Amino acid sequence: MKEVRKILLPMPSISNGEAALTRGYNFARRFGAHLAILHVRTDGRDIAPLAGEGLSGAMVEELMRxxxxxxxxxxHDVHKLFERFAAANPDVPLVSRHAANGLPFPSVSFTVLRGVESEIIPAHARLSDFTLVPHPDSGREVSSSETLHAVLFDSGRPVVMAPRTPPVGLIKRVCIAWNGTAESSAALHGALAWAAEAEAVRVLHCEDYQRRGPGARDVLDYLALHGIEADSVEFPPVDRDVGKGLLAACSDFKADLLAMGAYSHSRLRQLILGGVTRYVLEHADLTVLMSR
Incomplete structure (x- = not known):
């Protein structure tokens, strides 16, 4: 993916929203792309079938209200945050999501839809080059984020997780985590848009992380065919944790972006036993691109 024309940014709340908007506007400017911001409002009537037996009509009505x-x-809060951010960034014109095709890039749209977020967001993500999501650390366990996982598992497109705090500057240093799997291959392809313009690219691999498939040397050859010069480094686990070692290697490289495959093992296994994906979701302070 060396050309980016549409970026989807779902914003379920204002939690970590400023950092996501900052990164989204930076991406729109860098790629000359349309940033489609989408807020999905839940419908109170959807609560009724979930209320269960034993609740009176009045109690169900109160739950719906x-x-x-x-x-x-x-x-209201998401719209106000967007309005403040748009006013501070007037160089990216605000358009309707249906009018973006006929206008010069970059541009931005803000849309509110009603329905089930886990169905609407992945559907829109399928016709986006990638989906940028706010960091899901909002006081609950990060690995349970519904929006991030809905897109990751049900869109067929890459997910980019914004950092918790507003980033400064463009992405210049890119790390690609490689373990030979189809998931890491998808992340590699998704990272080409950034790697093609980066000042430095590094392929990170670890013996404890490698699965059957091509090695890091093969990745360097593939990148070279795209005109991208990169090096490779084997990183060790830290405290016997591959995820911790991976983030330490990114820190050593001063990376702005980490691209990695997600859930090479089942999500259930990672939730119970831990795993690289889960560790990165919970501890990463940089922008992370994930594919599966």
């Missing part, structure tokens, strides 16, 4: 109030609050 509460859900609708919460949905309205989130929509």
């Amino acid at each position: 509460s859900a609708e109030h919460e949905s309205s609050r989130h929509a």
Whole structure:
């Protein structure tokens, strides 16, 4: 993926939203792309089938009113955050999502839809070059983020996780985690847009992380065919944790972006036993591209 024309940014709330907007605007400018910001409002009526038996009609009505109030609050807060950010960045024109095709890039749109977020977001992600998501660390376990995982498992497109704090500058140093799997291959392809313009690219590999498939030397040859010069480094686990070692290697390289395959093992196994994907989701302070 060496050309980027559409970036989807779902914003379920304002949590870590400023950092995601900063990164999204930077991407739109860098690639001359359209940034499509999407907020999905839950419908209070969807609560009724989930309420279960034993609740009176009045209790169900109260649950629906509460859900609708919460949905309205989130929509209001997200829209206000976007308005402030757009006013501070007038060089990226605001257009409707249907008008983006006929206007010069970069551009941005803001859309609110009603429905089930886990269905609507992946559907829109399938016709985006990648989906940028706010860092899901919002006071609950990061690995349970519904938006990130819905896109990762049900869109067929890469997911880029923004850092927690607003990033400074463009992505200049790119790390690609390689273990020979189809998931890491998809991440490699997704990272080409950044690697092609980066000032330095490094392929990271680890004996404890490698699966059957091509090695790091083969990745360097592949990148060279795309005109991308890179080096490779074998990193050790830290405290016997591959994920911790991977992030340490990114820090040593002063990387702005890490591209990696996600959930080479099943998500259930990683949730129970831990894993590289889970560790990176919970501890990364840089922008992370994931594919599976």
